[in-house]
Amino acid sequence: MNQKTKAFAALAAASLLLSACGTSPNARPADNSNNSDGASGDAPQSLVFAVVPTDDSKELENSFKPIVAAIEKETGLPTSIEAVSSNAGVIEAQAAKRVDVATYGAFSYYLAQNVADVTPVAMDQRTPAAGSGAVQSLGVVAAGSDIKTLEDVKGRNVCFTDPASSTGYLAAAAGLIGIGLDPKSDINPIFAGSHDVAVTQMLAGDCDVAFVAGTFITDILPARGIIKDGEVETLWTSPDIPGTPMVIGDWLPEDLRTKITSAVLKYNAVTAAEAGLCPDDQREAQPSWGEEYAGKMACEWGGTGAFAFEPATDDDFATIREICDTTQAEVCRNE
Amino acid sequence: MSASTDSIDEAGRAVPGVERQFDGGRNGEPKPAAGGPPRVSAATLGIPLAYLAVTVFGIWWIDIRPAAVAAGLGDIGRLLQRMVPPTTGPVPALLTLTLETLWIALAGTGLAAIASVFLAAAASRHFTGPRAVRWLAQGIIIVTRAVPSLIFAILFVRIFGLGPLAGALAIAFHSVGMIGKMMSDVFEEQVPAPHEAIAAVGANRMQNFVSTTLTRALPAAASLVIYRLDINVRASAVLGLVGAGGIGVALQTAIGSLNYRRAAGIILAIVVLLLILELIAYLVQRAVAEHADEHTESRLFAPGKEASTPGWNRSRLMRTGAGAAAACLFLFSLGQLSVNSARLGQAWGNATALLAGFVPPVFTQDILLGIFESVIMAFTATFFGVLIGLVIAVLSTRHLVTFAPLAFTLRGLVVFVRGIPDIVYALIFVAALGLGPFAGFLALTISCTALASKFFTDSLQNVDPAPIRALEATGANRVQIFVSGVWPQFVPSFIGNSLFTSDLALRESAVLGIVGAGGVGFLLDESVATLHYQQTAGILIGLIVVVVALESVARWARRKVI
Numbered sequence: 001m002n003q004k005t006k007a008f009a010a011l012a013a014a015s016l017l018l019s020a021c022g023t024s025p026n027a028r029p030a031d032n033s034n035n036s037d038g039a040s041g042d043a044p045q046s047l048v049f050a051v052v053p054t055d056d057s058k059e060l061e062n063s064f065k066p067i068v069a070a071i072e073k074e075t076g077l078p079t080s081i082e083a084v085s086s087n088a089g090v091i092e093a094q095a096a097k098r099v100d101v102a103t104y105g106a107f108s109y110y111l112a113q114n115v116a117d118v119t120p121v122a123m124d125q126r127t128p129a130a131g132s133g134a135v136q137s138l139g140v141v142a143a144g145s146d147i148k149t150l151e152d153v154k155g156r157n158v159c160f161t162d163p164a165s166s167t168g169y170l171a172a173a174a175g176l177i178g179i180g181l182d183p184k185s186d187i188n189p190i191f192a193g194s195h196d197v198a199v200t201q202m203l204a205g206d207c208d209v210a211f212v213a214g215t216f217i218t219d220i221l222p223a224r225g226i227i228k229d230g231e232v233e234t235l236w237t238s239p240d241i242p243g244t245p246m247v248i249g250d251w252l253p254e255d256l257r258t259k260i261t262s263a264v265l266k267y268n269a270v271t272a273a274e275a276g277l278c279p280d281d282q283r284e285a286q287p288s289w290g291e292e293y294a295g296k297m298a299c300e301w302g303g304t305g306a307f308a309f310e311p312a313t314d315d316d317f318a319t320i321r322e323i324c325d326t327t328q329a330e331v332c333r334n335e
Numbered sequence: 336m337s338a339s340t341d342s343i344d345e346a347g348r349a350v351p352g353v354e355r356q357f358d359g360g361r362n363g364e365p366k367p368a369a370g371g372p373p374r375v376s377a378a379t380l381g382i383p384l385a386y387l388a389v390t391v392f393g394i395w396w397i398d399i400r401p402a403a404v405a406a407g408l409g410d411i412g413r414l415l416q417r418m419v420p421p422t423t424g425p426v427p428a429l430l431t432l433t434l435e436t437l438w439i440a441l442a443g444t445g446l447a448a449i450a451s452v453f454l455a456a457a458a459s460r461h462f463t464g465p466r467a468v469r470w471l472a473q474g475i476i477i478v479t480r481a482v483p484s485l486i487f488a489i490l491f492v493r494i495f496g497l498g499p500l501a502g503a504l505a506i507a508f509h510s511v512g513m514i515g516k517m518m519s520d521v522f523e524e525q526v527p528a529p530h531e532a533i534a535a536v537g538a539n540r541m542q543n544f545v546s547t548t549l550t551r552a553l554p555a556a557a558s559l560v561i562y563r564l565d566i567n568v569r570a571s572a573v574l575g576l577v578g579a580g581g582i583g584v585a586l587q588t589a590i591g592s593l594n595y596r597r598a599a600g601i602i603l604a605i606v607v608l609l610l611i612l613e614l615i616a617y618l619v620q621r622a623v624a625e626h627a628d629e630h631t632e633s634r635l636f637a638p639g640k641e642a643s644t645p646g647w648n649r650s651r652l653m654r655t656g657a658g659a660a661a662a663c664l665f666l667f668s669l670g671q672l673s674v675n676s677a678r679l680g681q682a683w684g685n686a687t688a689l690l691a692g693f694v695p696p697v698f699t700q701d702i703l704l705g706i707f708e709s710v711i712m713a714f715t716a717t718f719f720g721v722l723i724g725l726v727i728a729v730l731s732t733r734h735l736v737t738f739a740p741l742a743f744t745l746r747g748l749v750v751f752v753r754g755i756p757d758i759v760y761a762l763i764f765v766a767a768l769g770l771g772p773f774a775g776f777l778a779l780t781i782s783c784t785a786l787a788s789k790f791f792t793d794s795l796q797n798v799d800p801a802p803i804r805a806l807e808a809t810g811a812n813r814v815q816i817f818v819s820g821v822w823p824q825f826v827p828s829f830i831g832n833s834l835f836t837s838d839l840a841l842r843e844s845a846v847l848g849i850v851g852a853g854g855v856g857f858l859l860d861e862s863v864a865t866l867h868y869q870q871t872a873g874i875l876i877g878l879i880v881v882v883v884a885l886e887s888v889a890r891w892a893r894r895k896v897i
Contacts, residue, residue, distance in 0.1 A: 048769065048770065050770055050851060053861060053864060053865075060861070082770040082771065082851030083848075083851060083853070083857070084770060084848065084849065084850065084851040085845070085848030085849055085857050085860055085861070086591070086758065086761075086848070086849040087591065088590055088591060088593060088758070088762055088849075089758075089761060089762060089765050089770065089849045089850055089851065090770070090851075091593060092414060092762045092765050092766050093765045093766070093769055093770050095410075095413070095414070095766065096407070096410035096413075096414075096765070096766040096767070096769070098410075098765070098766075098768070098769030098770070099769070099770060111592060111593050114593070115417070115593060159497070159578075162575065162584075162588065163588050163592075164588055164591045164592050190497055190578045191575065191578060191580065191584070192492075192497055192576075192578045193575040193576035193577070193578065194576065194864065196866055197489070197492060197497075197576065197578075200493065201492065201496060201497050201578070204493075204496060204678070204681070204685065205496075205678075206496045206497040206498075206578070207497070220866065224692075224866050226866070330588075330592070330594070331588060331591070331592035331594070332592070333592075333594065
């Protein structure tokens with residue numbers, strides 16, 4: 001053997017040694033798998049909290065750390081946080097009772113309730129006002145377009161996000177059906193894949209109208225300099241679509257579910273900071289939170305930068321069911 | 336023999352006892368005496384050991400516990416039940432979607448193949464032109480490979496607008512990296528004798544390249560291009576980012592809306608298409624095989640009227656016909672791309688505005704950790720994938736196993752496994768194991784197995800059967816034949832393809848995000864979706880560094896073992 005081979009052998013031996021001592025950073029408590037027998041009586045030894053990116057989420061995992069800290073404090077159970085790129089991943093984990101708490105888009109909840117025993121307990125709230133977590137879908141055109149009303153959209157090229165997006169397609173499709181236009185045949189739908197591309201390609205002339213999540217038009221794209229003042233005109237605004245639900249698995253014991261819910265509802269971003277849930281990662285309170293909180297320090301409270309969570313039930317998400325009933329969209333159908 | 340080709344001597348690496356050492360003579364040691372055992376090079380021992388080391392670490396880090404899978408079998412069963420029976424919806428609509436995707440993939444792959452011939456020739460070790468050209472070609476091949484097609488898609492959609500053109504180009508650019516790399520490997524692996532012979536009779540470089548290098552590379556290159564077409568059809572979900580639709584987007588939507596029966600129907604359509612492509616690849620390989628094999632023609636040309644003009648025989652007719660058919664299909668697919676020349680005027684401004692957002696690149700601790708996670712997972716998955724893939728490949732190669740039905744079944748099975756997208760495996764393992772790296776590791780291992788077995792089968796097919804037949808004649812048993820007749824020929828491509836599997840796995844590690852196992856793919860998607868392009872740039876630079884490192888190891892290993 002030459003020296004290189006010896007070096008490799010040493011490396012192999014070293015990694016063997018390393019593995020022999022110490023637990024893996026990804027080691028999981030063994031009880032995670034026995035949840036699946038559905039016996040809601042035995043309390044789990046740990047919790048799994050899964051989060052899915054929504055349209056405007058950033059630093060997903062970090063932004064949920066204070067919430068997880070609150071849950072750990074209230075329940076006394078170690079809680080791991082999993083940031084997941086696909087809603088199907090989380091929903092299937094819920095169907096197998098392997099994710100205890102999750103937040104994802106309202107449409108994902110609509111899909112999940114058909115296959116998993118989950119209940120929404122809270123939804124996000126952007127300001128201290130109740131219901132402020134709701135989002136809208138906006139229909140936008142380039143400034144000076146000859147399209148002035150939703151009716152003018154007939155026969156035109158229309159950019160959407162993707163067929164399974166409530167703000168980027170479903171709400172708009174319901175709106176079009178509401179005025180008697182068939183979103184499949186009366187317009188030429190183009191799915192651009194993402195909200196920002198739908199808007200930029202509408203401005204570039206690939207389509208005449210774009211339907212996207214409101215926050216992209218009001219906040220995200222202007223902040224990034226992608227759309228400039230007065231470049232885009234809003235043609236139509238959808239009714240409110242419920243914000244991000246937090247759902248809990250029904251298989252958890254009742255008292256544990258109550259504890260988790262109250263842990264989440266107990267704090268808002270500012271009181272969480274005061275309670276020391278985010279000692280290292282604080283920011284200043286948002287101006288939209290009003291006088292009362294001006295100048296105070298706050299936690300990053302969930303992926304959408306929410307002010308707080310408010311109690312929610314299944315009824316709060318009826319809007320999605322109505323949209324699905326109206327559109328009869330392919331993505332709404334369950335097997 | 337010239338200095339540049341000193342380590343390429345087919346006979347020397349294959350047969351023990353010949354005066355040649357595997358070390359390539361780098362350190363100038365005297366060669367062992369005839370009859371001594373062959374020296375084992377640092378690469379053939381060191382690279383597998385390095386993989387083993389990372390794997391041992393990976394097993395600990397991922398916390399692999401096979402028992403957990405058994406505990407989750409019930410959940411897997413319940414999920415699979417929701418996938419059957421598959422529904423296709425209206426068949427003509429599904430067929431239209433499939434064809435749409437096929438045309439875009441064909442156009443993109445074809446463009447990439449043409450560009451790759453030139454790039455691979457320039458990037459090859461045998462390239463005798465200016466150094467700078469060679470480095471440039473190598474740089475283009477590495478960068479296009481390291482940059483995921485997602486990034487090309489968001490760039491080209493700004494330039495060319497929504498539609499198939501942006502999609503085809505995104506596919507083409509990313510494919511150049513793989514086709515170019517593998518083609519230049521093929522060029523380098525060739526025995527230099529014909530090249531030198533043609534050069535000696537006064538042919539210029541172009542003539543020589545076409546008549547010796549390119550013709551001999553044809554079998555491998557053809558199956559490589561068809562395989563990339565196969566990958567591009569499967570990866571066509573990226574077309575959703577350019578508004579081009581197609582079957583990949585339909586599949587993504589079906590899975591995203593938990594409509595698994597429809598997803599299963601679409602997957603079946605994709606599998607049928609992949610089986611057709613695999614069959615074509617198989618037939619092409621037989622038609623242009625370099626070596627005489629059962630039922631194949633070793634003579635590429637029949638004797639012509641004069642000594643200098645090659646004549647026609649059946650295989651040349653078939654080759655020419657197939658080549659013409661491929662060219663027609665490619666031209667037709669190009670016609671399907673609607674080029675809107677009016678858009679090109681503003682293209683430059685749009686592209687620079689987008690690219691300006693990428694600077695300065697931002698590196699965060701999360702990015703470094705994500706790359707680390709992805710590398711560990713990719714290597715560990717490669718280790719297992721290569722082991723399983725090697726077994727499958729050996730069993731499905733005609734030279735080695737004479738039982739044809741087994742070979743066909745295995746090849747079909749591998750295509751089927753490959754046709755199912757990573758996300759489906761991820762969901763299955765998430766149901767069994769919950770979110771976390773273990774589920775991601777298993778999904779990644781399956782895709783590595785499919786990759787490795789495909790690469791290994793193709794290179795085993797191209798093994799020179801002469802030593803095998805010779806050993807058979809001496810009465811050697813199957814194991815002896817494999818060890819002495821096949822393995823020495825196969826080692827360079829075994830090591831090269833194993834490293835390349837890791838390279839591809841690194842980019843497929845986006846599947847880890849689906850199961851909450853982090854990794855660089857998740858960060859990349861997140862940074863693009865939230866328009867944090869400076870982070871995207873940081874991630875891309877990280878990916879390029881890793882791919883360059885892997886490529887350097889691969890090149891070093893090739894110098895040692897070829």
